[in-house]
Amino acid sequence: MTAATTMDPTDAYPGYLACLADADEYAAIDVALGLLDAGVPPERVLLDLVAPAQAEVGERWARNEWSVAQEHAATHISERVVAAVAAHANPRPTGGRIVVACMDGEWHALPPRLVAEVLRLRGWQVTFLGASVPAAHLVSYLHRHDAQAVALACALPMRLPHAHRMIEACRRSDVPVVVGGRGFGADGRWAARLGAAWAPNAPAAAELIADERALRRVPAAQLGHLADDEYASLVRRRGELIDSALTDLRERVPATREYTAAQLDSTVSDLGHIVDSLAASLYVDDASLFTEFVGWLVEILTSRGVPASAVALTLEHYAAVLRDFPRASDAVARSRAGLPATPRSGG
Numbered sequence: 001m002t003a004a005t006t007m008d009p010t011d012a013y014p015g016y017l018a019c020l021a022d023a024d025e026y027a028a029i030d031v032a033l034g035l036l037d038a039g040v041p042p043e044r045v046l047l048d049l050v051a052p053a054q055a056e057v058g059e060r061w062a063r064n065e066w067s068v069a070q071e072h073a074a075t076h077i078s079e080r081v082v083a084a085v086a087a088h089a090n091p092r093p094t095g096g097r098i099v100v101a102c103m104d105g106e107w108h109a110l111p112p113r114l115v116a117e118v119l120r121l122r123g124w125q126v127t128f129l130g131a132s133v134p135a136a137h138l139v140s141y142l143h144r145h146d147a148q149a150v151a152l153a154c155a156l157p158m159r160l161p162h163a164h165r166m167i168e169a170c171r172r173s174d175v176p177v178v179v180g181g182r183g184f185g186a187d188g189r190w191a192a193r194l195g196a197a198w199a200p201n202a203p204a205a206a207e208l209i210a211d212e213r214a215l216r217r218v219p220a221a222q223l224g225h226l227a228d229d230e231y232a233s234l235v236r237r238r239g240e241l242i243d244s245a246l247t248d249l250r251e252r253v254p255a256t257r258e259y260t261a262a263q264l265d266s267t268v269s270d271l272g273h274i275v276d277s278l279a280a281s282l283y284v285d286d287a288s289l290f291t292e293f294v295g296w297l298v299e300i301l302t303s304r305g306v307p308a309s310a311v312a313l314t315l316e317h318y319a320a321v322l323r324d325f326p327r328a329s330d331a332v333a334r335s336r337a338g339l340p341a342t343p344r345s346g347g
């Protein structure tokens with residue numbers, strides 16, 4: 001693999017992706033540094049080369065074309081490339097301190113790392129706290145280091161209730177918050193529901209942070225629906241809902257009784273994600289969060305040889321046991337509408 005001689009990240013992209021596929025970190029770094037040497041601004045290398053390549057890594061993993069190991073190797077290379085670009089640019093801060101962190105339980109650190117580097121390139125003094133920062137620790141850190149603003153990342157919609165607790169904790173410390181990441185929905189609609197300022201990408205986050213009044217001028221959260229207690233009741237029953245769905249699957253799909261420990265583990269993890277996504281959809285009162293999640297899960301499972309009917313069976317089970325949960329029942333019904341009929345339901 002040779003270094004890029006092109007001036008455009010778009011032209012360099014296929015070669016860069018090939019470096020990720022070959023797990024060739026030296027060649028990947030050469031491509032990125034070659035662009036910088038050719039005069040491409042570092043921000044473009046991060047956002048027009050590294051970011052789309054990582055999204056493609058995700059698509060290949062989702063289609064089961066790449067293993068988890070291949071994804072991890074590619075992500076590691078991207079992290080090395082980001083570090084190399086940052087070291088090459090080496091900007092000196094002129095602005096105040098911005099803290100960038102992942103929400104508690106959120107391990108997608110690379111997307112906010114890109115945001116952190118863009119903010120750094122634009123003159124802010126950035127502290128990047130990385131993955132899964134507990135709320136209490138974040139808040140005490142903000143106090144101690146006199147942060148001007150905090151940027152919080154969430155890549156998974158199922159983590160939104162936790163995200164909200166974290167946003168509120170920062171607010172109580174009077175530090176303005178900007179949130180981002182695909183967990184808030186492609187158009188940021190769930191950030192609006194939580195009453196948080198949202199930026200679709202790193203440049204937009206930089207602009208918002210530069211305008212403190214705009215950052216503080218956020219509409220109130222719209223969470224009046226939580227008064228019906230459905231979300232809290234569902235969360236209280238989380239363990240029981242996972243166990244009962246597993247028992248149901250074992251009764252109705254004999255093959256699942258022969259599952260290996262690893263298969264059982266990933267089934268329990270999938271069931272946990274189903275319950276957590278349903279809970280998150282109740283939290284923001286948007287059934288589309290759950291229907292989108294179910295659509296995604298079906299794609300992931302079918303590409304791994306698990307039929308969509310397995311998801312349909314579990315949703316049928318939840319439709320039965322969650323009859324007293326009107327909003328959850330509605331979200332489950334909408335999700336089932338797009339799935340094949342299960343043998344017992346007959347339609």
Ligand code: B12
Binds near residue numbers: 110180200
């Ligand atoms: C690498 C990766 C991982 C790594 C993360 C390592 C790391 N150091 O980051 C690991 C292996 C830990 C991981 C784990 C999981 N992952 Co993952 N992961 C990815 C992957 C392939 C790349 C992430 C990335 O770097 N994206 C590149 C960035 C640049 O893209 P971006 O998010 O669009 O970011 C831009 C904007 O959103 C915005 N932005 C992003 N963050 C922020 C933050 C702020 C403050 C602001 C203002 C803006 C902003 O600016 C960015 C640049 O412009 C994505 C695929 C994808 N499409 O992103 C899946 C993906 C996010 N993962 C996914 C899943 C499901 C998981 C797991 C649940 C898998 C599992 N079964 O265990 C776990 C969950 C772990 C957890 N609790 O957090 C799914 C999520 C699907 C969904 N609908 O919820 C995705 C989309 C893969 C897929 N195609 O299905 N993952």
